[in-house]
Structure formats: structure tokens, C-alpha cells
Amino acid sequence: xxxxxxxxxxxxxxxxxxxxxxxxxxxxxxxxxxxxxxxxxxxxxxxxxxxxxxxxxxxxxxxxxxxxxxxxxxxxxxxxxxxxxxxxxxxxxxxxxxxxxxxxxxxxxxxxxxxxxxxxxxxxxxxxxxxxxxxxxxxxxxxxxxxxxxxxxxxxxxxxxxxxxxxxxxxxxxxxxxxxxxxxxxxxxxxxxxxxxxxxxxxxxxxxxxxxxxxxxxxxxxxxxxxxxxxxxxxxxxxxxxxxxxxxxxxxxxxxxxxxxxxxxxxxxx
Amino acid sequence: xxxxxxxxxxxxxxxxxxxxxxxxxxxxxxxxxxxxxxxxxxxxxxxxxxxxxxxxxxxxxxxxxxxxxxxxxxxxxxxxxxxxxxxxxxxxxxxxxxxxxxxxxxxxxxxxxxxxxxxxxxxxxxxxxxxxxxxxxxxxxxxxxxxxxxxxxxxxxxxxxxxxxxxxxxxxxxxxxxxxxxxxxxxxxxxxxxxxxxxxxxxxxxxxxxxxxxxxxxxxxxxxxxxxxxxxxxxxxxxxxxxxxxxxxxxxxxxxxxxxxxxxxxxxxxxxxxxxxxxxxxxxxxxxxxxxxxxxxxxxxxxxxxxxxxxxxxxxxxxxxxxxxxxxxxxxxxxxxxxxxxxxxxxxxxxxxxxxxxxxxxxxxxxxxxxxxxxxxxxxxxxxxxxxxxxxxxxxxxxxxxxxxxxxxxxxxxxxxxxxxxxxxx
Numbered sequence: 001x002x003x004x005x006x007x008x009x010x011x012x013x014x015x016x017x018x019x020x021x022x023x024x025x026x027x028x029x030x031x032x033x034x035x036x037x038x039x040x041x042x043x044x045x046x047x048x049x050x051x052x053x054x055x056x057x058x059x060x061x062x063x064x065x066x067x068x069x070x071x072x073x074x075x076x077x078x079x080x081x082x083x084x085x086x087x088x089x090x091x092x093x094x095x096x097x098x099x100x101x102x103x104x105x106x107x108x109x110x111x112x113x114x115x116x117x118x119x120x121x122x123x124x125x126x127x128x129x130x131x132x133x134x135x136x137x138x139x140x141x142x143x144x145x146x147x148x149x150x151x152x153x154x155x156x157x158x159x160x161x162x163x164x165x166x167x168x169x170x171x172x173x174x175x176x177x178x179x180x181x182x183x184x185x186x187x188x189x190x191x192x193x194x195x196x197x198x199x200x201x202x203x204x205x206x207x208x209x210x211x212x213x214x215x216x217x218x219x220x221x222x223x224x225x226x227x228x229x230x231x232x233x234x235x236x237x238x239x240x241x242x243x244x245x246x247x248x249x250x251x252x253x254x255x256x257x258x259x260x261x262x263x264x265x266x267x268x269x270x
Numbered sequence: 271x272x273x274x275x276x277x278x279x280x281x282x283x284x285x286x287x288x289x290x291x292x293x294x295x296x297x298x299x300x301x302x303x304x305x306x307x308x309x310x311x312x313x314x315x316x317x318x319x320x321x322x323x324x325x326x327x328x329x330x331x332x333x334x335x336x337x338x339x340x341x342x343x344x345x346x347x348x349x350x351x352x353x354x355x356x357x358x359x360x361x362x363x364x365x366x367x368x369x370x371x372x373x374x375x376x377x378x379x380x381x382x383x384x385x386x387x388x389x390x391x392x393x394x395x396x397x398x399x400x401x402x403x404x405x406x407x408x409x410x411x412x413x414x415x416x417x418x419x420x421x422x423x424x425x426x427x428x429x430x431x432x433x434x435x436x437x438x439x440x441x442x443x444x445x446x447x448x449x450x451x452x453x454x455x456x457x458x459x460x461x462x463x464x465x466x467x468x469x470x471x472x473x474x475x476x477x478x479x480x481x482x483x484x485x486x487x488x489x490x491x492x493x494x495x496x497x498x499x500x501x502x503x504x505x506x507x508x509x510x511x512x513x514x515x516x517x518x519x520x521x522x523x524x525x526x527x528x529x530x531x532x533x534x535x536x537x538x539x540x541x542x543x544x545x546x547x548x549x550x551x552x553x554x555x556x557x558x559x560x561x562x563x564x565x566x567x568x569x570x571x572x573x574x575x576x577x578x579x580x581x582x583x584x585x586x587x588x589x590x591x592x593x594x595x596x597x598x599x600x601x602x603x604x605x606x607x608x609x610x611x612x613x614x615x616x617x618x619x620x621x622x623x624x625x626x627x628x629x630x631x632x633x634x635x636x637x638x639x640x641x642x643x644x645x646x647x648x649x650x651x652x653x654x655x656x657x658x659x660x661x662x663x664x665x666x667x668x669x670x671x672x673x674x675x676x677x678x679x680x681x682x683x684x685x686x687x688x689x690x691x692x693x694x695x696x
Contacts, residue, residue: 005368005377027408035396106391111409112368112383267370268286 014260018114025117028104029124032096036125047132051088055081058201071203071234075144078137078232079203085133086162086227087200090220091191092126093163097170098187101178101266108266115263119174123167130159137231149233158223158230161248165223168251171259178262178269199224204237216240219247276461276492277343277366281375284336284361335361339375339518341511343461348483348493350503350524352531353513359496362513363463366494381460384410386451395439399430399449402438406453420456427478428452448475455482461492480506500528500565500663529665532561542657550580550587550614550651552642557658564660566629568681574604574624574658578642584614588645589622591638593631594656600639601631601679607645630680635661 037044055077062068063076070076097119101108104118134155141148177183198220199207207215215221216237222244229236336358343349351359364370366377367385392409393402403424407417417424425431428448430441438446454462464483483506487493497503503510503524510527512520520527542555554577560570576589590605604624606613614620637659643650 003368003377003379003383005365005372005379007372007374021411023413024408024411027405031394031397031401031405034401035394038396107409108369109364110367110369110385110391113409113411264371267364 014114018116021113021117024113025121028117028121032122032125033128047129048136051081051084051133051136054084054088058084062201068202068206071205071228071232074146074232074234078140078144078146079228079234080201081137081140082228082231083198083200083224085130085137086158086223087195087198087220088133089126089130089162090166090223091195092129093123093166094170094173095187095191096122096125097167098173098177098183101174102181102184115266116171116259119170119259120167123163123170126166127159127163130162141231146232148231151230151233154230158226161226161245162223164252165219165248168248168253168255171255172251175255175259175262178266194218194220203228203234204240205235212237212240213243216243217247219244219251223248274344275342276345276347276380277341277494278378279339279341279366279375280377282336282339282362282365282372282377283334283374284358284365284370285332285334285373288331288333334516336365336372336513337516339513341518341521343492343494345492346487346490347509348487348495348507350507350510350527351494351496351513352498352500352503352510352527356515357513358516359513360465361516363465363494363496366461367463379461382411383461383463384454384457384459385463385465386454393438393446393450396437398437399434399441402449403453406450407457410454410457411459412457416457424449424452424456427455427482444475451475451479451482455479455486459491461494462486463494463496465496500532500661500665504528504663504665525665529561532563532565532665542654544654546579547652548581550578550582550584550642552640552652552654553577553579553619555638555640555654555658557638557660559660560629561663561665564658565665566631566660566662568633568662568664569628569630572626572629574626574638576622576624576640577619578614578622579619580614580617582617584608584644586644586646587614587642589613589640589642591624591640593636593638595634595636595679599679601636609645628683629662630682631662632678632680633662633664635659 037046040046042049058080059077062080063070070079100119100122101115108115108118173183173187197218204212204215204221204225216239222241225236225244226241228234339358339362351362353359361370363385365372366379367383392406394405397405403421404414404417408414425434428445428451430445430449433441433445438449441449462483480502483493483495487506493506495503495507507524509522510520510524511518512527512531520530541557542552544551544553546553554575556575557564558573558575559566560572561567566572574591578589585608587608588605590603592600592604593602595601606622606624608614613622637656639653639655640657641650641653
């Protein structure tokens with residue numbers, strides 16, 4: 001192994017290094033996962049409790065009180081739950097990824113490794129919670145006697161889409177957060193605000209048709225719609241979905257670029 | 271790069287932008303504050319748009335933490351890096367371990383570099399010792415298989431077997447360091463970077479660490495060792511580089527570089543000063559070591575000068591002091607009684623000098639504790655403790671001398687003779 005360190009030299013072996021340090025990625029993800037519920041009273045039960053409580057509240061507020069329509073004959077509670085899962089994943093992944101560089105400052109200041117590992121490992125924690133959520137969704141569907149269609153086989157693809165949707169902005173914000181701690185205040189705001197502008201508690205069918213494409217500029221609109229189509233077989237607005245996927249890809253590219261450009265100076269900033 | 275060179279550093283430089291708050295007058299008006307704030311905001315916005323890091327403060331200066339550094343390290347060499355605080359040692363290590371990028375110059379490395387991490391880095395307090403071994407190993411670049419195969423050796427070395435399944439937040443700081451060192455020492459990098467970690471941990475463990483480091487070097491791997499402890503540097507390295515204000519000012523044999531560093535360093539002398547307290551008082555103690563910076567060369571003379579002020583005669587005055595080693599064991603006791611060398615028989619200020627013609631203390635760091643009183647009636651006026659710290663070093667002695675902490679407390683003057691018994695009988 002021969003290494004040359006020079007200013008401005010983008011290491012040609014960056015992606016190879018990423019593969020070489022896969023063990024670190026695994027260990028960091030496992031660390032974040034295993035410390036997440038340490039010293040909590042009900043522990044992992046939080047993973048089950050949070051979406052369930054949110055589902056109950058949303059179903060009552062949007063379904064019963066506001067009397068918003070459900071989609072394609074699915075029970076309102078299922079529509080809400082299928083929207084909550086990707087949204088909660090996005091919220092958790094984004095907030096974990098955004099602060100990951102700063103919370104791992106001591107490591108970054110002392111050891112070399114591809115920095116991309118840090119936010120990516122942070123997102124894995126949210127991914128595991130999403131998997132648990134999927135098991136709950138299956139149980140709920142069985143309870144309501146609602147059978148999925150062949151679409152459900154595409155689930156890994158839609159999970160990958162949700163992963164990309166969270167990673168893009170997550171990378172971007174984590175890189176910026178290393179420099180400007182303002183983003184610590186931005187993320188909770190984005191998440192709180194995004195919950196209302198994304199179709200979490202309601203279906204996208206309530207959005208007027210002429211606004212549909214504009215609404216799809218919110219990447220989570222497409223992610224949630226796709227997720228519902230996949231597990232519940234509810235109808236999907238193809239053009240809107242394509243727009244959302246485009247936005248997700250654009251964010252991922254921007255995030256990666258930003259992150260790669262600034263990661264060399266992280267050690268000097270955090 | 272010759273076959274035997276593992277590290278080559280050429281024209282290496284690293285600069286940082288540092289900001290200062292410019293001096294502001296006493297009558298700072300709201301308008302001034304507001305204009306300054308706006309100006310800074312404008313500058314930060316410009317920096318943000320250009321994608322540069324912004325700097326706090328309104329005067330920005332470029333600061334070179336390291337400038338034009340050149341050196342080479344051969345395979346299997348243990349290189350010491352010394353220099354005063356802020357001379358750029360840590361920056362150099364950061365550049366070598368690829369944590370940050372240089373501003374100028376280049377480094378060529380052959381092989382894997384690993385740094386022995388500071389206490390706590392790479393450990394998670396909530397995880398158990400066992401889990402942390404895997405975490406820390408992965409951070410240092412070991413694969414799972416490598417960690418598993420060395421797990422027992424690591425635990426054995428760290429002596430933390432009993433607490434393997436306890437979260438490390440319950441560990442003592444000593445256990446923490448032992449575990450951290452054990453993991454790093456069992457990693458087998460081509461270049462091991464060690465930044466002043468041996469300062470923690472007890473003496474027995476320090477000794478073990480040094481043995482391990484020597485082993486690492488003997489097995490053909492390269493070690494970069496940064497320390498403020500000149501004795502450790504002298505014992506472990508053959509070659510040293512000396513940094514000062516970001517520049518490489520000397521490279522060469524450890525012995526030469528260390529003495530140059532010591533003669534240049536102007537760290538405050540070992541002087542204790544106190545205000546007269548009404549009664550008889552030790553107002554000043556000055557330790558005159560053979561080298562600058564409170565370093566005493568083993569075998570050289572040393573003086574302890576005590577100044578005492580008394581408003582009245584002190585009958586049967588007694589002054590003594592003890593020299594303590596770092597584990598707080600007294601190793602030397604020195605006493606003067608009025609009946610031996612008369613002192614303090616009238617009011618006034620006296621200077622008492624105690625001269626050691628040849629300091630034979632074992633290398634290490636020491637401090638003094640005084641007792642000032644009268645022998646009969648027995649009383650103590652005051653006892654300034656743990657003052658005048660100094661370090662004893664075997665400078666310029668043969669490199670073959672094996673030094674390790676706690677081998678002895680002092681070195682006796684001895685003379686060896688060897689007779690071949692067959693010849694004596696004949």
C-alpha cells in the first residue's frame with residue numbers, strides 16, 4: 001500500500017476505501033443501534049409505541065374529525081400507518097444524519113476513514129426501526145383482513161428510495177452542520193413543518209389535480225405515495241411520482257457532492 | 271523513495287485561518303456594534319457563497335501551524351517528535367494520519383498508519399469492554415476476524431478480564447487507558463503513531479507499554495512517538511525531530527536533539543515563592559538543576575536554595591526536606607539542625623543552600639516537601655508540600671542502558687571487576 005498525501009488531491013482510492021472500511025460502517029451502525037435505547041425504561045418498546053400512537057391520533061383527527069377520504073378502499077388507519085412508516089424513517093434518518101458528523105467529532109478529529117460512513121451508519125438505525133414498523137404493518141393488515149397484491153414484492157426498491165430520500169438532505173445538512181451549527185435548529189423545524197406538507201395523515205388524492213405536480217416537488221410526497229401503492233395497492237399518480245424521484249436523485253447528488261467537497265476539512269471544523 | 275524509507279515528508283505546510291476580535295473602544299455605540307455585525311454577516315455570506323469556512327472575529331489572519339517540514343523515516347525506526355506546546359507536533363501527526371489535508375507539500379507513506387488514540391476517543395461509554403474492543407478495533411482499521419483472533423491477547427494485556435461485560439463508563443481512567451493501549455498495540459500497522467498517552471496509567475502498566483513498543487519496533491514496524499517526557503524519548507528512540515513554531519529546527523540523534531531542546535527551552539524555573547506570614551516563614555525555595563527547564567542530569571550537581579525570613583530569633587531551628595517520587599514515596603531525606611550548622615539565631619532574612627555534589631536519583635520526575643520548625647521544643651512552623659517539581663534524566667548515557675520506570679529508586683556508584691578463576695588459581 002502506497003499512499004501519497006497532497007493538498008487538493010482527491011484520493012483515487014476513496015471508493016475502494018469505502019469498501020475497505022465496511023467493517024467500521026457495520027460497527028458504527030451497530031454501536032448507534034445498541035446505545036439508542038440504553039438507560040430507557042421501556043427500551044425498544046418505543047419503536048412500536050411511537051407509530052401506533054401517532055396512527056391513532058392521525059386517524060381520529062384526519063379520518064374522523066376532518067372526514068378526509070381514504071384511498072382505494074383501504075381502512076383509513078392503514079393508509080395513515082403506511083404513510084407514517086416512511087415519514088418517521090425520514091425524520092429519524094435526517095435528524096440522526098444531520099448531527100452525526102458533529103457527534104462523532106472526536107473520531108473525525110483523530111482517525112482517518114471515509115467520512116461518508118458516519119452519516120450512512122446513522123441512517124441504518126432508522127432503517128432498522130423501519131423494518132420493525134413493517135412487521136407491525138403486516139400485523140395490522142392481517143388484523144384488518146387486508147391482503148397485499150404483487151406490488152409488495154417491490155418493497156425493497158421503495159425502501160431504497162426512502163433511504164436515498166433521507167440520505168441526500170442528510171449528507172448535505174451534516175456537511176453544513178459541521179461548519180454552521182445553525183442547522184441544528186433548522187432540522188427539527190423542517191421535520192415538524194414537513195409532517196404537515198407531506199401526505200402523512202391524509203392521502204395525496206385530496207390535493208387538487210392542477211397542484212399535483214407542484215406538490216410532488218416535495219420528495220416525500222412521492223416516497224409516501226409509492227410506499228402506499230406498494231404495500232396497500234392504492235392508486236398512484238405516475239407523473240407526480242416521477243417528479244418526486246427526480247427530486248430525490250437531485251438531492252442525493254447535491255448532498256454527495258457537498259459532502260465530498262467539505263469532508264476533507266471536517267477535522268479542522270468540528 | 272528508497273526501498274527502506276517508510277515515510278517521506280517534503281515541504282509540508284499547513285495553514286489555518288484564525289480570527290481576532292479587533293480592539294474596541296470603551297464607548298462602543300450601538301451603531302458601531304450594528305455596523306460591525308452587518309459587516310461580519312456580509313463577509314460570512316460571501317464566504318458561504320464561495321464555499322469557504324467562515325472564521326469568528328473581524329480580523330482574519332493566516333496562521334501557519336506547520337511550515338516547510340522535510341524528513342524521512344526508515345522501516346523499523348522509532349522516531350521521536352519533540353517540541354514545546356504549539357510547535358506543530360499534533361498537526362504533523364494529524365497530517366500523517368490523514369485526518370486533515372496539508373496546505374502545501376506532500377507526504378509519501380508505505381503501508382498502513384494507525385494512531386494510538388487518546389483516552390476515550392473511539393470508546394463509547396455505554397458499551398461494555400468487550401463491545402468496545404470491537405468498536406475500537408474497527409475504528410483503527412482492523413477486520414472482525416483480526417480482532418477475534420487477537421481478542422484474548424488484548425484482554426490479557428489490558429488486565430480487564432473481570433470487567434469485560436461492564437459498561438466502560440464504570441471503568442477507572444487507568445482501566446480505560448489499559449484497554450485502549452491494548453487494542454492499538456495488538457493492531458499490526460506498518461506505522462504506529464503514539465501521542466503522549468503513556469502519561470496516564472500506573473507505573474507497572476507504563477513499563478509494560480514500553481516493552482510492547484520496543485517489541486513493535488523490533489518486529490520491523492515504524493513508530494512515531496510524541497512526548498514531553500525526555501526520559502521516555504531518550505529511552506525509546508534513536509532519532510528525533512525537533513519542532514519549534516511550526517518549523518523543523520533539528521533532526522538527528524536523540525541525545526543531541528534532546529539536549530538542544532533542553533538548552534533552548536525556557537520553561538519557568540522551579541521556584542517557590544511565598545509572602546512572609548508574621549512568624550518565621552520560608553519565603554522562597556529555588557531548585558537549581560543542572561539543565562534548563564528543571565531537568566537534572568543524573569550524576570551532576572544540584573542545589574536547593576531556601577530563603578527564610580524571621581521577625582525574631584528561632585531557638586533550635588530545624589529545616590528538612592524530602593524528595594518524593596511520582597508515586598508519592600519519599601526517596602531522600604535531608605535535614606539541617608541549628609546544632610549542626612547554626613541558623614536563624616537573630617531576626618532577619620537568611621539564605622540556606624543545600625548542595626548535592628552528585629544526584630544519583632533514578633530517572634523520573636520528583637518534587638520536594640519541606641518541614642520548617644524547631645527541634646526542641648518540637649514544633650513545625652510550616653510545611654510547604656509538593657513544590658519544585660523536577661525531572662532526573664540520564665542524558666548522554668550509553669544507549670545500551672536499559673531504562674524502564676520503577677526498576678530502582680536510585681543508582682549506586684559501583685565498580686565491577688571480573689576475574690577469570692582459572693587464571694587466579696594458576
